[in-house]
Amino acid sequence: MGKVHMKVYRGNSEGGELKDYNVDVEEGMVVLDVIHKIQATQSSDLACRWNCKAGKCGSCSAEVNGKPRLMCMTRMNTFQEGETVTVAPMKTFPLLKDLATDVSYNYEVNKKIPPFTPKEGADWHWEQEDVDRVQEFRKCIECFLCQDTCHVLRDHDKMGKFAGPRFFVRIASLEMHPIDGEDRVPLLKGEHGLGYCNITKCCTEVCPEDIHITDNAIIPLKERVVDRYYDPLRILWSKITGK
Amino acid sequence: MSDNYQSFDYDVLVIGAGGAGLRAAIEASAAGCKTGLVCKSLLGKAHTVMAEGGIAAALATVDSRDSWQQHFCDGMIGGNLGNHWRMVQIHAQQAPDRVRELEKWGAVFDRTSDGKGNINVRHFGGHTYKRLAHVGDRTGLELIRTLQDKGVHSGIDVHMECTIYSLIKDGEKIAGAFGYFRESGRPVLFRAKSVIVSTGGIGKIYFVNSNSWECTGDGFALGYLAGAELADMEYIQFHPTGMCWPPSVRGILITEGVRGEGGVLKNNKGERFMFKYIPPKYQGKYADTEEEANAWFQKVVVEGQKEEGVKERKPPELMSRDVVARALWTEIKEGRGGEHGGVYLDIASRRTPEDIKKKLPSMYHQFKQLADVDITKVPMEIAPTCHYMMGGLKVDPETQMSNVPGLFAAGECSAGMHGSNRLGGNSLSDLVVFGKLAGENAAAYAKKQKDLPKVNEGQLSALNKEMNKPFENGQGEVSYKILADLQQVMEKGAGMYREEGLLDQCLKDLEGLKARLEKVSAEGNRMFNPGWHVALDLRNMLVVAEAVARAAKERKESRGGHTRTDFTGYSKEFAKKRILIRDKGGKMEVVREDLPQIPAELEKELVDAHLLKPEILKQLRGEA
Structure with a gap:
């Protein structure tokens, strides 16, 4: 492929800029290889995870030519000949240094989700089709690209009020587990702010694991919240019965 | 310097948050100990995440003939009797409970299709029966996520992106660990009554490897430098199926599950060559003709018939990794390799595209995205890749404690369980079985200590100065160059095939690299600085590399993952020995020690039950 012109963000919480690098690119290289090559031959202190x-651990998330991507799964030959490739850190999270951001918010949200709680006396035998959907959610590699692209977090700065797509996927994996007995619907409506999501499907588009985040996780969870809190018949019923 | 570093006090400190570390921390915390868990990456990113095919346990959900005894025998034969028998026994006996426990904690394994809704298990190399519980080809992710979610609700303190540079001792006993936070570069001290190292492998010392940047042998080196003995360091697993084209993906792992699902190995003439390579220890257990192997495949894999009623034997592609890797190497060396220096792994002609995508989704994805290869249409080209270290800290099988009081090890950085060759699937089960044991025993040890051990402030200042040295070395060499050279030195001198002269040269080259590392320099400052991190990791990598070369030179025979071109075959002299490496006045001492043997009573029981064959035992003991 020859020489490629790269622009890579260099900086920290106090500021920074895109810096130019020219790198020799060989057949088959991905963006992460190019970043490693810059580290090895030009700037050994360039930070990246x-x-x-x-594509299995979800560590090397970044914005490549403005798109949230895993650097290890973005091949250099997908760019036009002579095209400048820009690599910047995920915008939604506070910058630590260069391409590494502070993703601790995600770990805080995860801690607040009540863990898997099997029903008492549950039957631990179930069919594959009973868990196909749950397994789809459990494919998540926690790259946080969905969190990065979600405009509720990215543009409306709702951290603390909105858990974000990753954690709706996580909650869905628990809520739809055949023998989980915990009820997370009140949390979804309250603390986790599911209502802020207006199902633009941006999260689904960037998911490297092709999880149908919006259709299979968020919408069914929204339905559970609606059924519980906004179903007029149910409201009437609970007024009558007091339940 | 006490103002300049952060300090944390724990009963039990766990270094490394892969499967073993997480499982250990959960256990220590459950025992009522204040537990700290340190990891170099973010939580949930450890190399365990890469494990694909499954977790081996004699659950007998698919084949009722399976038992812990059979799992034990498979492990011993797979390891060519280089294992510590007691670890293999503990592992085989406890693995099923550990798998069921994972399910109780939320893991969602694939299910059987017999209407009973049990955990499904699959075939893997060297296992007599279907034995690997799995989740498609992402079992490691399932394991780590399950343990991570259990762990964060278990009251464990997690310190992410933190590297330990040195263990700290108070006299002979362990006292804690000292290191730095990767983000800020700030030093940190963890005082602890007991310490568990569970830092994973060493793959990064080789050029072609399947490991992540974290696998720099930290636990091995930290333990060694603190006085712990290393064992079996010559036994390194070169996994037969690594990607080999394009160059940037060289070494990335292809799950053995591809062969488990029916994939076959072919050379450039289209021959299925594995029939030529069945070693005496597997004769009679594997199909010796293509017709027989195909009949087995059709009945067992395609039609899903119960193997108990199938008279054909399994295909030889399903033999243990050491055997398959050597066969590949021979085919390639003798000129029957493919266009990029590998051989072919073909699943396309065996299963429907739908089956391949369903059973092996990440493999499909990986090849499509990284190599422009559609594995439902064409074969994959593959070559061996450095994958796993069987050796490690020598531990007591019952407690996982090393010879340093209070220092425990679990997972890949401990030795004994896998002998000279690990069977696929026995790693994930190793993590949870011995992770639990290490956590339990480290907690018990901590409870016996009255006070937190003392830490010498002067030692901490000296360590911090040492860590800072790359910034003070002026315009020296960048760490990445030394790393690249180390990987070439090991690949050439102590790679898949070894011989005296090459090992001597390797040891000489390592001395040269050590001298260069003294003068390594880092640019910038201590904030999230990968060049500096590599400079510090290199110390550990050089310790491990030297231990590998020295142990490999000492073992003058070929066994499992240790192949000598100048000493082919098993030797009677070495069959009952294990090679230890320990520090003696700043130099590495190599010692031969008697390897504990299967007790006569147990051996007789297994022979009488036709699970072990006396002639195979004789052969592996170099007596045949």
């Missing part, structure tokens, strides 16, 4: 380099 990575682990598996095979």
Whole structure:
């Protein structure tokens, strides 16, 4: 492929800028390889996270030419000949340094989700079709690209009031588990702010695991909230019965 | 310097948050100990996440003939009797409970299709029966996420993106650990009554490897430098199926599950060559003709018939990894390799595209995205890749404690369980079985200590100065260059095939690299600085590399993951020995020690039950 012109964000919480790098690119390279090459030959202190380099750990999330992507799964030959490739950190999260951002918000939200709680006396035998949907959600590699792209977090700064798509997927995996007995619907309506989501499906589009976040997780959860709190028949019924 | 570092006090400190570390921390915390967990990456990103095929446990949900005894025998034969038998026994006996426990904690394993709704298990190399509980081909992710979610609700303090640079001792006993936060570069001290190292592997010392940046042998080196003995360091697993094209993906793992689901190995002539390579220890257990192997495949994999009623034997592609890797190497060396220096793994001609996408979704994805190869249409080209370290800290099988009081090890950085070759699926079960044991025993040890151990302030200042040295070395060499050279030195000198002269050269080259590391320099400052991080990791990698080369030179035979071109075959002399590496006055000492043997009573029981064959035992003991 020859030389490629890269612009890579360099900076920290106090500020920074896109810096130019020219890198020799070989066949098959992905954006993460180019970043590693810059580290090895030009700027050894360029900060970036990575682990598996095979799209399984979700560490190397960044914005490549403005799109939230895993750097390890973005091949250099998908760009036009002579095109400048820009790599910037995820915008939604506070910057630590260069391409590494402070994603601790996600870990805080996760802690607030009541864990898997099997029903008492549950039957631990179930069919594959009973768990296909749950397994889809459990494919999540926590790259947080959905959190990055979600405008509720990105543009409306609702951290603290809105859990974000990753955690609706997580909650859905628990709520739809055949023998989980915990009720997380009040939390979804309250603290986790599911109502802020207006199902634009941006999260689904960026998911590297192709999880149908909006259709399979968020919408069914929204239905549960609606059924519980906004169903007129149910409201009438509970007024009559006091239940 | 006490003002300049953060300090935390724990009963039990766990270093490393992969499967073993998380499981250990959960156990220590459940025992009522204040538990800290340190990891180099973000939580949930450890290399466990990469494990694909499954977790081995004799659940017998699919084949009722399976038992812990059979799992034990498979592990011992797979490890060519280089294992510590007692660890293999504990593992085989406890693995089923650990798997069921994962399910209780929220893991969602694939189910059987017999209407009973049990945990489904699949075939893997060297296992006599279907034995690997799995979730498609992302079992490691399921395991780590389950433990992570359990862990965060267990009152464990997690310190993410923190690297431990040195263990701290109070006299002979462990006293804690000292390191730095990767983000700020700020030093940190953890005082602890007991410490568990569960830091994973060493793959990054080789050029072609399947490991993440974290696998720099930290636990091995931290333990060694603190006086712990290392064992079995010559036993390294080169996994037969690594990606080999394009160059940037070289070494990335292809799950053995591809072969479990029917994938076959072919050379450039289109021959299924594995029939030529059945070693005596597996003769009679695997199909010796293509017709037989195909009949087995059709009945067991495609039609899902119960294997108990099938008279054909399994295909030889399902033998243990050491055997398959050597076969591949021979085919490639003798000129029957593919266009990029590998051989072919073909699932496309065996299963329907729908089945492949359903059973092996990440493999489909990985090849499509990284190599422009559609594995439902064409074969994959593959070559061996450094995957797993069987050796590690020598531990007591019952407690997982090393020879340093209060220092425990679990998972890949401990030795004994896998002998000279690990079977696929035995790693995830190793993590949870021995992670639990380590957590339990580290907690018990901590409870026996009255006070927190003392820490010498002067030692901490010296360590911090040492960590800072790359910034003070002036315009020296950048760490990445030394790393690249180390990987070449190990690949050439102590790779898949070894011989005396090459090992001597390797040891000489390592001395040169050590001298270069003294002068390594880092640019910028201590804030999130990968060049500096690599400079510090290199110390550990050089310790491990030297231990590997020295142990490999000492074992003058070929066994499992240790192959000597100048000493082929099993030797009677070495069969009952394990090689230890320990520090003696700043130099590495190599010691041969008797390897504990399967007790006669147990051996007789297994032979009488036709689970072990005396002639195979004889052969592996170099007596045949």
